[in-house]
Amino acid sequence: MxxxxxxxxxxxxxxxxxxxxxxxxxxxxxxxxxxxxxxxxxxxxxxxxxxxxSKDKLILAAISTYMATLRELLLPILTTPESSPPLEFIHEITSAMEKHTRRSEIDLNVVILMCWSEAQTNQQAKELISGFQVNYRAALRLVVRQWQKRGQLKSQGKPDDLAKALLSFFLGFIVQSALLGELDSKTISRGMKGLLMGVGA
Incomplete structure (x- = not known):
């Protein structure tokens, strides 16, 4: 052969x-x-x-491949020495996520939501998914520090707290896309701009 x-x-x-x-x-x-x-x-x-x-091995591979491919798209945005201002950064991240998950046949947001559910009872899946998220949170913490240093973020809150809030927002983008649909990066950018500009000191 x-x-x-x-x-x-x-x-x-x-x-x-x-x-x-x-x-x-x-x-x-x-x-x-x-x-x-x-x-x-x-x-x-x-x-x-x-x-x-086995099917279990296939499930873990499906999760790992999804997460690794998305990471390749996000890393250039997350690790650039000069990160974009907050609103532009949010648009870049959600655009990359949208590009990765929207396909002609399926919406990978729906599949990854199933995988997150699997992680609640599958320890290997949980460790795999949480490992990626911990690294994202660390990268977001550095981005927040850049914004604060450049005066692009008025909040002087703890970078770790702000990074956790940002990660929750991006994960929520996946959840809302999977459950409700009709969500794209442009809509998110407009919504965040209106929200942030409307918040008082």
Whole structure:
């Protein structure tokens, strides 16, 4: 049997994960069987199990891939030496999140919400997801300090408190998009501008 390249191997893995996301989106994580994912991927059972030995492993891989791909989009925004002013920063972050989650066939916001639910009873999923969020919070803390230093943020509150509030806002963007829809980065930017400008000292 001819060997396949790393690129082909990754493409096959991505094919299986994409099939899993579509199935999860339609039926939910636990209502979806491995047999349905195999059919959706249009591969043999042996080919799928070669990459993912169980449904639990596939679920963790789906979460990890989602989070890692989103991180690649967010890191340039979060770690730039000169972060954008608050409103522009919020628009950049929500635009990147929107770009990652809105797809022609599925809304990944819905899938990741299911994965967060899975994390309440799956310790491995919880550790995986919380690890990413802790790192985001640390990065947001540094961004807040930049704003305060440049006078772009009037609040002199603790950067850690403000970072936690910001993270809650961004996570809420995912939740509201998944549950209610009709939400985009432009709407969020307009809403935040009106809210922040309307708050007194």
């Amino acid at each position: 001819p060997k396949i390249s790393d690129k082909q191997r990754q493409a096959r893995r991505d094919q299986i994960l994409a099939a899993a996301w579509r199935c999860f989106f339609r039926k939910g994580i636990h209502a979806t069987s491995m047999e349905e994912i195999i059919r959706e991927a249009e591969l043999s059972a042996g080919a799928v199990y070669l990459y993912f030995e």
